[in-house]
Amino acid sequence: MISDEEKQKIKADIVEKINSVLEKNGESFRLDNVNILKTKETVKFMGNYRVYDRRNYDSVSREINSFLKQYGDVDIKSKKIRDSGMKFTAVSFNFEL
Template sequence: MISAEEKDKIKEEIVTKVNSVLEKNNESFRMDKVNILNKNETVKFMGNYRVYDRKNYNSVSSEINTFLKKYGDVDIKSKKIRDSGMKFTTVSFNFEL
């Protein structure tokens, strides 16, 4: 099992990296936190972010996905959303350690 300090370090690392990639690509969304689900043998990390400029989606998701894969198998899902006239792509991810 992963210690609380390690969990906090991983959460902070993910939020910092995702936000730096979003900022670098002039995206307005910022990730607040990564959620954790403690299981018997593993810990599941879950998070999501948004990309508003669809022209940025490929470069943003590619860089973030490459970073997340350093933790092993990552389940990544994206969905295009149109909400109250706003268009964006939401991306959710999760992985277990």
């Protein structure tokens, strides 16, 4: 099991990296938080972000996914959304340590 200090460091690293990739690609969305679910055997990290410019989606997701995969097997799901005339791609991710 990882310590609380390690969990907070991983959480901060994820938020910082995802936000820097989004900012670098001119995206307005910023990730505020990564949720942590602790069980007896594992710790699960979960989060989501949005990509508004669909032309940026491939480069943004490629860079973020390669970063997240350093933590092991990551489950990543994306879905194109149209909400009140606004289009974006919602991406959720989670992995266990």
